[in-house]
Amino acid sequence: MTSRYVPLVDFKPDLRSAKAARIQRGLAIRVLRVITLLLLDTLSLTLAWKLAVFYGTPIDSPWTEKSSFLLLILVVELGMIASKGLYNAGIHRRNYGLLVKAVTLSEFFLLLIAFLYEPQRYISRSTFLLFWLFSVALICANRLVFDFATKVLRKVGVIRYPVFLITDVEDQESSVKLIEKENCYNIFGVAEASSLDRDNREATLEFLHNRGIVEAFVSWNAIKNRLYVSWHFLNAGITLRILPTEREVLPPKSILWMIGEVPCLTIPAPIIAGGDFWLKRCFDLFCAIILLFLLSPLYLLIALLIKLDSPGPVFFKQNRIGLHCKQFKIWKFRTMVTNAEKLQASLEAKNEIKDGVLFKLKDDPRVTRIGKFLRLYSLDELPQLFNVLLGEMSLVGPRPLPVRDVERFKTTHFIRQEVLPGITGLWQVSGRSDIDNFEDGVKLDIAYIENWSLWLDLKILLKTIKVILQKTGAY
Structure with missing residues (x-):
């Protein structure tokens, strides 16, 4: 029994405590993506409003006369788009149906604000209808351009995430092919499931950290019965992505994520580990x-x-x-x-x-x-x-x-x-x-x-x- 006790000289911190504060790996690229999309959407909405005012029925209205109302429009529209998760990575930002829905809902909300703000004054209906059409067209267009530019850059090796694969030997080939389908990862190495065993876990995490790995793809067979493994990835600032499995029980804090058409699970790393x-x-x-x-x-x-x-x-x-x-x-x-x-x-x-x-x-x-x-x-x-x-x-x-x-x-x-x-x-x-x-x-x-x-x-x-x-x- 005494062999199970940890001597004071080998004392380890709490499982949830990182050895040192570590910023989430790959955060700079993610922040750059969100800022770029926000800027593109802001430009699209501003242009859509200017075009709607120019081509719409000219009516004396505070919405067209005061520039402060444009700021309100941008806050409502961008806030609604963000609330629908359309600035997230992968297929989320390419969900054009949800994008149209978000723009439409924000339009209705703006109409409600307009009515409550000036109920006795007319609002140009043609202006708001044109604004909705231009907003949908321009925002969807800028997303298409953004995705096309991203694909071109990734083909030449830019803005690709360094990742590592941990899975059983018999599943490694199929897992590599699955990851390569997404065309946004550079696989820096592959290891067997035993690399996450208790005796090997710390060395594996240290290796991944030293190599600058941003995300780790792990099969369920490599993580099952080791519930604390996810905490080690969190504290290393590495996003953990769990590859498809036949098991129905999902690990805690997991989020559904797609590689192409294949559903996967991910446990994202916190911005500041621990x-x-x-x-x-x-x-x-x-x-x-x-x-x-x-x-x-x-x-x-x-x-x-x-x-x-x-x-x-x-x-x-x-x-x-x-x-x-x-x-x-x-x-x-x-x-x-x-x-x-x-x-x-x-x-x-x-x-x-x-x-x-x-x-x-x-x-x-x-x-x-x-x-x-x-x-x-x-x-x-x-x-x-x-x-x-x-x-x-x-x-x-x-x-x-x-x-x-x-x-x-x-x-x-x-x-x-x-x-x-x-x-x-x-x-x-x-x-x-x-x-x-x-x-x-x-x-x-x-x-x-x-x-x-x-x-x-x-x-x-x-x-x-x-x-x-x-x-x-x-x-």
Whole structure:
């Protein structure tokens, strides 16, 4: 068992934390594409409006007299086009049907604004109709010209993304042909699926980063059962694209994407890798400091009650298994008799967790009178704010488990040790102690890791307050 623990000298950061802030690879080309399309659409809409005013029925109207209304038109039109995802890469910007729909909707919106702004004055209907026709024609035309110019440049090797392919040997040839169909990639290398195994993963990511790879195409066979692989690509600033598979289960944060006519999945890299995690750590530290200051009177009251209730120390410290299986001391208010851990062996037969990985007993005879009250409202967990300050825990994350529990882990359970443990988590707000199967709890922990975001942490914290007040599953 001790071989699974990571020594302090080999300590690794949280799975979600990048070693260094890295800007998304290929971002410059993507930004240049969006800026170019915005400029072309702006020129097209401006020209369409000038032509509509020139050829439309001349009516005295603030829309044709004030230049500020042209700015409003551009904001509405460009905003509607952007909201439909028509500045995204690939087939998105070439969706001419959706482009016509976006222009039409913005025209109706502009007519509504015109009526509400000057209901007593006439608006030239011919001007707006001509503007719609010219807008559709010119914007579609500039997209055609943009696509033609892009194809010409890519044929001579310009604005092509350096990519890398990771897949099984038998699938490599077909995967290369599929990628080459898009005509916007330079394949810098191919590796087998084993390059993403635990022992090879870091070297592979470092190699891709040093070679300047922007996107990695990975077959599902190379990523399945390794849910944390996507986080390593995110932190390397490399966009992960998952090649077609017969599996119906889609990985988290995935987006449907096309290579020609073939649907694929992609997990895009963030603009700044690891930025959200460091915001989370700053939030943890800020909240821990504020809560320790505000709750200090409550700490003193609980300490006094524990001393009056039973002999022994106020705090209970226990070895728990944290990030990357590193042991640390977790702090809690003591809720049991002093020899509770020695008595546990005699109570193992009464364990209410079905698979026996965890130890839970509803009417545990070791719990003191004040301990039952503290557990009912989770007040015994308050000292773990010190663990948060020390960087051993977070406010939200998978709960750190005792050595006895981790020794019974299967290999698939260790994914939960890849992120910083928390005072509360998705498992705790989804049933607390009422969940009597460890596998169900691990599924919730994995769901948290897969779908993690700052917003999810905030929802879990708010739900934790509700669960504690309702005393759901507490014992």
